[in-house]
Amino acid sequence: MNTPATPPSPSVLLGALVPLTRPGWVEAGRHLLAGLELGVREVNDAGGVDGRPLELVVRDTAADPERAAAAVDELAGLGVAAVTGEYHSVVARAAAARADALGVPFLCSSAVLDALTEEPTEWVARVAPAQSHGWRIYADFLLGAGRDRVAVVTQPSVYWASGTRLLREHLAARGGTVVELDANALTPEALCDALVEHGATALLLLVGTPEPAVPIVRAVRGDERLAEILIGAPAGQPEFAGWAAELGADGAGVPFLRYLPEVFGPLGERVGKELHERLGEAPSFVAYEGWDTVAVLAEVLRAHGTDPAAVAGAWPRVAVDGTRGPIRFSRTPGIGVWQWAWPPVQVVDRDPAEPDRFRILHTG
Structure with missing residues (x-):
């Protein structure tokens, strides 16, 4: 006796990978x-x-690459038209590799690691800028501010190691220096001593938050020897309200990267108001990345259908108005996925005089 075929879902399923629990x-x-x-x-x-509704099938990655890869397997089995989302670069890389192997389109929302895939693939596209693009802009900001003796405090991670290499290469070519300090080997107090010893003019936090970033910031802010040092966080830790809640005034004046325009158009203004209402606080660039991702996929699905191969084949033909500008994908040297080149990039900090207000310090 033949088993009846499973009827197609009345909805168009989109998989979503999102870090919703610690770590x-x-x-x-x-x-x-x-x-x-x-x-x-x-x-x-x-x-x-x-005429068919979109249905988001959300899976929590908890920043675990293996969990993300397993989620892609599960979502493929459910018949999703595409997978989207993810914030952590090492997690997105695992998801991209699995999506490529399975032939499932993956539109990455927020992860920036250049090497999102080991080899070029037709199945993966990305809305977020590549790390090399944003972090070079950040390095230019440091040089323009006269901060050419840079210390980076790091934890073991492909993402942090890539950031350190990018900073070292870009700064060294312009007369700057980078010294690397191990967050796992140094107490915050010992870190302060090392900064004094090296004569650092900037300390960049290439570490997780709240631990160990928050105690490091408190220690540096409390050390009179380091009153003139710039603390920076290119990965964007100060973007979120939790940073300000943990550190208060100590968390202000810490420049970070965010991917927003200086002035929003009507679409960005409208979506921003809706996101603010939904979140109960000002939306970060990450929220806009999420909205833009869905806008791209909806346009692709309407124009090219829901077959996975058709979706992946449509990346080079995308032309969508996003909240932060027109989105189109192209092949960028050194990056193996279809890339929006580029979203707007800003270096921003929280105003020391008013920590809930952001100041734009540099754009690229």
């Missing part, structure tokens, strides 16, 4: 999910995809 960066995950959910709601309010 994942939960605040970033919450903002990313808010953007994804708002995007799906607006697509459905406008009639869905050929």
Whole structure:
């Protein structure tokens, strides 16, 4: 007796990989999910995809690459048209590799590691900028501010190691120096001693938050010998409200990268208001990345259908108005995925006079 075939889902399924529990960066995950959910709601309010609603199938990665790869397997088995999301670069890399192996389209929302895949692939595209692009802009900011003796405090990670290499190469070519300090080997107090010894003019936090970033910032801020040092966080730790809640005034004046325009157009203004209402706080760039991801996929699905190969084949033909500008994908040297080149990039900090207000220090 033949088993009846499973009827197709009345919805178009989109898989979503999001860090929602520790050790994942939960605040970033919450903002990313808010953007994804708002995007799906607006697509459905406008009639869905050929009359079928989009349905977001969310899986928590908890910053675990193996968990993310398993989630891609599961989502592929459920028949998703594409997988999207993820914030952590090492997790997104595992998801991209599995999506490529299975032939599932993956549109990465927020992870920036250049080598998202080991080899070029047609299955993966990315809305976030590559790390090399943003971090070089950050290095230019440091040089422009006269901070050419840079110390980086790091933890073991492909992402942090890549960032250290990018900074060292870019600064060295312009007369700057980079010294690397191990967050796992030094107490915050010993770190302060090392900064004094090296004559560092800037300390960059290439570490997780709140641990060990918060105690490091407190120790440096409390050390009179380091009153003139610049503390920076290119990965964006100060973007989220939890940073300000933990550190208060000590967390202000810490420049970081974010991917927003200086002035939003009407679409960005409208989406920003909706995201603010949904989150109960100002949306981060990560929330906008989530919305833009869904906008791209909705356009692709409407124009090219829900077959995975058709979705992946559409990356070079994408032309979508996102919240932060027109989105198109191209091949970029050194990057093996279809890349939006580039979203707007800013170096921003929290104003020491008003820590809830952001100051734009540099754009690229």
